[in-house]
Amino acid sequence: MSNHLISLNQVCAQVYQDYLMSDLNWQIEQNQHWVLLGGNSSGKSALSQIILGQAEIISGELTRHTKQLACISFEQQQALIEAELKKDDADILDVIAEGTQVETILFEPNANQPLDLDLADKLTQDFEFSPLLKRKFRDLSTGETRKLLLIKAFINCPDLMVLDEPFDGLDAKSAQQLQQTLTELSGKISMVFILNRVDEIPDFITHYAYLKAGQIEFSFAKSNQAAYEQLMQLLHLQTATLTIPPADAPVSYSINPKQALVKLTQAKVVYDEKVIFDKLNWQIMPNQHWQLTGKNGSGKTCLLNLITGDNPQCYQNDIWLFGFQRGSGESIWQIKQHIGFISNQFHLNYRVSISALNTIISGFYDSIGLYNQPTRNQQKIAKLWLELLALSDKQDTPFNQLSFGDQRLLLIARSMVKHPPLLILDEPCIGLDEINRQRVLALIEKICTSGTTTVIYVNHHAQDKIQGINQFLAMEDYQSY
Known part of the structure; x- marks a missing residue:
C-alpha cells in the first residue's frame, strides 16, 4: 500500500461557486502532520475541501488511500445547526420540534468503522462534556457544539483528520485540553490543520505549507529552519495607521453621560x-x-x-x-x-x-x-x-x-x-x-x-x-x- 494518504498531481479544481485552484502538487503521508497558513481567501479551506472530496476536479489526479476521513470546520458546524433548524418545519404538521439529543448525534453509527466507545468515555470526561449528553443539541453554546464535533470525529477512528480552526470558540481550559488530546492521538491519526494563529500550532507538527491566491506558494518540513524563518517574516504584521471612517450624521439619539447604558x-x-x-x-x-x-x-x-x-x-x-x-x-x-x-x-x-x-x-x-x-x-x-x-x-x-x-x-x-x-x-x-x-x-x-x-x-x-x-x-x- 502507498505511504501517501492523499496525493494531488497537477490538480485543477473548482471549489464553492467561483473559487478555482490550479497546479496543485501535494502529498500527505502517513505519520505526517501539516499546518496550512496564509491570509484570508488564500485557499486554505478550499484546499481542505479538495482533499475531502468536496470539490469538482477539472483536471489532474487526486488519489486517496484513507479508510476514514474526518473534518472539523465552521461549515460543518453550520450544516449541523441548519439541519436542526429544518426540524422546526414540523410545526406545519402541528408537531412541536424538540430537537435531537446530544448523545444521539455523538453516537450515530458509522457504517465504515466501529466507534471507539472507550475513547468516547475518556473524552467526554476530559472535556467535561458528560453532563451535556442528555441535553438537546440546539441548547448547546458555540463552544459546546465545537466540543461535540471534535469528540464525534475522534471516536470515529479516522486515519486522516482535517481541522479547520479547531480552537475557535473554545475557552482557555478547553483549548488546552484539545492540545493535549491532539498530542495523545497524533501517533494514530495524521492531521492537517488550518490555522490563523501561529501560537496555536501543535508541537508535533511535521510540515508547513503557505498558501496565497489559491496556490501553494511553498511547503517544507519543520526541520528546515531557514524556510521556517521566511514563513514567519511573511506572517509578520507591519501595522499601518488606522483611521476609523466617520459616522453617518446627524445621529437621531443622545446619551446622558450620567445615566447607565x-x-x-x-x-x-x-x-x-x-x-x-x-x-x-x-x-x-x-x-x-x-x-x-x-x-x-x-x-x-x-x-x-x-x-x-x-x-x-x-x-x-x-x-x-x-x-x-x-x-x-x-x-x-x-x-x-x-x-x-x-x-x-x-x-x-x-x-x-x-x-x-x-x-x-x-x-x-x-x-x-x-x-x-x-x-x-x-x-x-x-x-x-x-x-x-x-x-x-x-x-x-x-x-x-x-x-x-x-x-x-x-x-x-x-x-x-x-x-x-x-x-x-x-x-x-x-x-x-x-x-x-x-x-x-x-x-x-x-x-x-x-x-x-x-x-x-x-x-x-x-x-x-x-x-x-x-x-x-x-x-x-x-x-x-
Missing part, C-alpha cells in the same frame, strides 16, 4: 431547570469598557442576548437599557439603534446573498440583509470601511460567496458603521488570519478611545488584550455548583 439587577437565566447564572448585578456607564470572561457554557452569550433582546428571558428580568426598562413598551428598534453587535450565532444567522458593500450598509438599519435605499453618504462610509479592511475589490461579491474570514471582517464593520453608543463584540476575531486579527484589535482600541462608543468584549485568548478595557465581569462568580 445598561443596568441589570439580580439577573437570572434558567434552561430546563438548569441555572445558567443567578444574582447578577451589572451596570455599564458610558465610556466604561468591559471584558466578559467565563468558560464554555458559563452564560456569556446568554447574558449578552438579554441586553440585545434575543433571549426571551429578558422580559423576566429587571433590565434597563438607554433609559428604557425592558418590557415597558419600548420597541426592539428603540433598543437596537443604540447597539452594534457581532457574535458567532449572528454570523451563522446572516445567511443572505447581498453584496459586501450592502452587508456593511445593513448596519445602519440593524437588519440582516438590506431592505432600505441607502443614502449616498452611507454608501460612501461603507466604501471607506471596505478600503480600511482591504476588501474594496470585493465590493460587489455576494456575502455568502466570501471566505469565512472576509465575512467576519464585514460583520465587524457592520457592527461599527453607525458608531453605536454600545458595541458588543462576542469573540470577534474568530476566523481571522494574523494580519486581520491585529487590524481588528487595533480598530477596537481606536473605538475605545473615540469617546463615543462603550465596548463589551468577549474573548478566550489572553494575548488578544485591548488597551482601554479595564473593567471585567467573570461569569463564574454568578453560578451555582
